[in-house]
Amino acid sequence: MKPYSLWSLVRNGISYDKDWQQAWRSPEPKKHYDVVIIGGGGHGLATAYYLARECGVRNVAVIEKGWLGGGNTGRNTTIVRSNYLLDESAGIYEHAMKLWEGLSQELNYNVMFSQRGLLHLAHSVHDMQEIGRRGNAIHLNGIDSEFLNPQQIKKMLPIINLNCRYPVMGGLLQRRGGTARHDAVAWGYARGADDMGVDIIQNCAVEGFDIQNGEVKGVRTSKGLIGAGKVGCVVAGHSSVLAEMAGFRMPLESVPLQALVSEPVKPVIDCVVMSNGIHVYVSQSDKGELVVGAGSDAYISYSQRGSFDQIEHVVGPLVELFPLFSRLRMLRQWGGIVDVTTDRSPILSKTPVKNLFINCGWGTGGFKCTPGSGHLFAHSIAQGEMHEKAAPFSIDRFNTGALIDEGAAAAVAH
C-alpha cells in the first residue's frame, strides 16, 4: 500500500480525489485462519495489527458484525490518560500512552493524538485526599502528574467558575493526557493490518463457537463456519453474550453509557476537564464542538441511545462549572454499551475454553488503552500465555480476590 504523504495529497488533489486507494479490502472469509479476532473495534483491530506486525502471525481475520468502529470505539469521548492508582494499571495504561505518542507515525495515519492536558477537579476534602493519594502513587510509578491550586486552575481555565455549589479546591493535572480521533484509530489500525494480509470481514456476526473436547476450533458466523487455531474475543458490551455462546459466564454488567456534543464554537477550553465530585467531563474537539461525557444508566440494558435524565444530570454540573456554556445548543446525544467489572479494571485473560482468549471489561474507559490492550493481547495470543503486564488482569482474580480496584480513578465515566 502506498504511504500517505504530502505528495500523495497533492497528486490526488490534482486528480479530484478520484484515485485514492481503498484503505482496506473486503474479502470473503477463508475456511481457516490461525487466529480469528471477534470484534472490529479499536481493541480488536489493534490486536490483529500487532499480531501481524510484531508476532509474525498474518493468517488472521477480524470478524465484525456491523461496521468498523461502530461500537464503543466510534461512540466514546476520546479521552486518553494514564493516571491510575495501582501499579498493575500503571503498567498497562502507561504502556498504551507510550504507544499513543508514536502511533500516527507508526500507522502512517493521523490519529490526531493531542496531548493537551487533562485536569481532574477536587471539590471536597475527600476529593483532595483521593487526588493526593493517587497523584503520589502516579509519581512513584514514574508517570507525570501535578497538583494545581485554585489560582493555577483559574489561570489555565479563565472561564471556569471556581465558586460553584461545591467549590473547586484543587486539581490533578496530567499534561501528557488528552484526546485522539476515535474513528481514525480504528481506520489506521485496519489499514495497517490489511496491508499485512489480515482479512477484515464486516457485516458478519459470530453466532456460536465450534468447540471440541474443550478446545475452540472455529466460529459459527452469519457467513458460515470459519475454522480457527486460536480465537480472541474483543466485543466490549457484548462479552457476556459471546461467553454464554462458549459455555461460561463473565463477571460483567453491560450498561449504556451516554455522551452529548454541542454546536461548534471558537476555542474556549484547551485541556480536558473532569470532575468526579459533581460528575461531568468536557473537552473541545478540533471542530470546536464541546464533547460532554454523561453517566451510565442505572440498569442493565443493550439499548444504544441517549435519554433525557442523563442530559439533565450532566448539563447541570457543566453549567455550574462553566456558566458561559448555558448559551450553547446541544446537537447530538448517544449511548454505547459498556461492560463493567466490580473493580473497574479490564479483563485480559485465557478462558475455560482452550485457545479462546478474552479482552473486555474496559467499562467506561477503554479507548485510552486501545494501543496497549491490542499490543499485550496480541503477544498473549501468539505465545499462548498472558503477557506479564496483562497477567494480573486475568479472569481468575474474581475467584482469588486479587482485585485491582480502580473505582476512584474511574469514578467519572471516561
Ligand SMILES: Cc1cc2nc3c(=O)[nH]c(=O)nc-3n(C[C@H](O)[C@H](O)[C@H](O)COP(=O)(O)OP(=O)(O)OC[C@H]3O[C@@H](n4cnc5c(N)ncnc54)[C@H](O)[C@@H]3O)c2cc1C
Ligand atoms: C459514551 C461513551 C464514552 C466513552 N468515553 C471514553 C473516553 O473518553 N475514554 C476512554 O478511554 N474510553 C471511553 N469509553 C469506553 C471506550 O469506548 C471502550 O472501552 C472502548 O472503545 C472499547 O473498545 P473495543 O474495541 O473493545 O469495543 P468496541 O469498539 O465496542 O468494539 C467491539 C465490536 O464487537 C462487535 N461485536 C459485538 N458482538 C459481535 C458478534 N457477535 N460478532 C461480531 N462482532 C461483534 C461490535 O459490533 C463492535 O464493533 C466510552 C464509552 C462510551 C460508550
